[in-house]
Amino acid sequence: MLHETSHSTESAGKKGALDGIRVLDVSRALAGPYCTMLLGDLGADVIKLEMPGTGDESRYWGPPFATYMSSNRNKRSVEADLHTEEGRRLFMDLVKTSDIVVENFRPGTMKRFGLDYAAVAAVKPDIIYVSISAYGQTGPMSHRPGIDLMVQAISGLMSTTGAPDGPAYKAGGPIADIVGGFSAVMSVMASLMERGKTGKGRYIDIAMLDAVLMVLNQQIVTYTSTKKPYPRTGNAHPLMAPYESFAGSDREFVMAVTNEKAWKAFVSLKEFGHLGENPLYRSQVERNINRGAMVEEIRAIFATDTADYWLAELDKRGIPSEPILTLAEVVELPHVLERGSLMEIEYPPNSGIMTTIPGMPWKDVAAPKVLRNPPGLGQHTQEVLAELYGKATKTS
Structure with a gap:
């Protein structure tokens, strides 16, 4: 309806x-x-x-x-x-x-x-x-x-x-x-x-x-300014991390940590507090360079609980995050229906x-x-x- x-x-x-x-x-x-x-x-x-x-x-x-x-x-x-x-x-x-x-x-x-x-x-x-x-x-x-x-x-x-x-x-x-x-x-x-x-x-x-x-425009400027092929990164962002899709114990969701304020909010979760103490992840540039090990560890932790749990915790901290919906879910989404x-x-x-x-x-x-x-x-x-x-x- x-x-x-x-x-x-x-x-x-x-x-x-x-x-x-x-x-x-x-x-x-x-x-x-x-x-x-x-x-x-x-x-x-x-x-x-x-x-x-x-x-x-x-x-x-x-x-x-x-x-x-x-x-x-x-x-x-x-x-x-x-x-x-x-x-x-x-x-x-x-x-x-x-x-x-x-x-x-x-x-x-x-x-x-x-x-x-x-x-x-x-x-x-x-x-x-x-x-x-x-x-x-x-x-x-x-x-x-x-x-x-x-x-x-x-x-x-x-x-x-x-x-x-x-x-x-x-x-x-x-x-x-x-x-x-x-x-x-x-x-x-x-x-x-x-x-x-x-x-x-x-x-x-x-x-x-x-x-x-x-x-x-972003991809082309990245190439023309560096002369390096723009990397294919799946759902990840090539310039920021963590910024991609993850899986809870039941379904996938996305999360984007785009600045230092968001990073501090992210590592305020008790499960991720130790990442904030790692000198390899002190800045956005360093997190991007060392993303491999960091993202692997984040994935392992996210897999221990449901997407709803993590989304609620991320939302409390103002970190952009949403579930990956199917089309069947989209057409019944209350926000979509309310806005016509x-x-x-x-x-x-x-x-x-x-x-x-x-x-x-x-x-x-x-x-x-x-x-x-x-x-x-x-x-x-x-x-x-x-x-x-x-x-x-x-x-x-």
């Missing part, structure tokens, strides 16, 4: 900060749809153009069809084939009523359709046109096909993820797609502010690779099947709830055509 938040009650009737903004969305899969979903959450009218009969390929990634369901709320689906003259004409007619275009085809595709920024800006000079791709619109790799896994690999993210003596791992979530989508939204918001001052639109080139490199961090959608349309999905951290500037469930393919074609032309017109 999801809780109603005070925010939701106070915001009843609000449509979101971007009410009155229209987004023409010709993206598919994840990075682009995630971007446009966020804009829709913020109140924009998002029209999702999809290939007739097939639509966004993420509709078929499943079951369950988690990618589509989690990235396509607050949109209207219209079938249109950009390979045809009629589909391209519909696109350009919608451009005239739109503020933002978002596409994530391989670079050059929209130009081949005759629907690139230059063509669109000739019709709507103040358009904000966003292209999201794996490697960007320029550079020697721009032509390469790329999705989340490829970007995680080539960015260096995978090389720094995993145990020191094990294989490289991708992140547990599609981080390249997500941070690419977030980067696009941030660029759109800045461009809307700029357009309010200048009356001019803008072309925005978002590369998922660029976005992931920002995630790796999850929400429900219905999918397929009119099925009565409700699915819990992540909510909106940006809820203070968004509509108080999902205004549109993820649409069926072409669900709003006739509705949008009627708005555009005054009567429904079939497209191919």
Whole structure:
């Protein structure tokens, strides 16, 4: 049961900060749809153009069809084939009523359709046109096909993820797609502010690779300043210790000792008092250098009692620590429920099947709830055509 938040009650009737903004969305899969979903959450009218009969390929990634369901709320689906003259004409007619275009085809595709920024800006000079791709619109790799896994690999993210003596791992979530989508939204918001001052639109080139490199800012700076490979350290922090996951007698948890105050608090536990007397662990630098033996001893002590016992003792001393929860525990976490961090959608349309999905951290500037469930393919074609032309017109 999801809780109603005070925010939701106070915001009843609000449509979101971007009410009155229209987004023409010709993206598919994840990075682009995630971007446009966020804009829709913020109140924009998002029209999702999809290939007739097939639509966004993420509709078929499943079951369950988690990618589509989690990235396509607050949109209207219209079938249109950009390979045809009629589909391209519909696109350009919608451009005239739109503020933002978002596409994530391989670079050059929209130009081949005759629907690139230059063509669109000739019709709507103040358009904000966003292209999201794996490697960007320029550079020697721009032509390469790329999705989340490829970007995680080539960015260096995978090389720094995993145990020191094990294989490289991708992140547990599609981080390249997500941070690419977030980067696009941030660029759109800045461009809307700029357009309010200048009356001019803008072309925005978002590369998922660029976005992931920002995630790796600490790792890259460590390498460029030392010329040493950034170590793969599993759940540990390469610059601070103890700062990683540990196991109690029943389950795993994490703990971070980040400064001298926290260290003194940690060794105030009777079980760890002797560590505070060891000259090898006097400072953060020394603890980092001599982490091997120290962490091994800490692990042995933590294994003697339950995670709940240790978490309670660490919490009393103000030391950051939390259990490692399963997803089953996360979706029932009282804090998550109280904040309204999850929400429900219905999918397929009119099925009565409700699915819990992540909510909106940006809820203070968004509509108080999902205004549109993820649409069926072409669900709003006739509705949008009627708005555009005054009567429904079939497209191919």
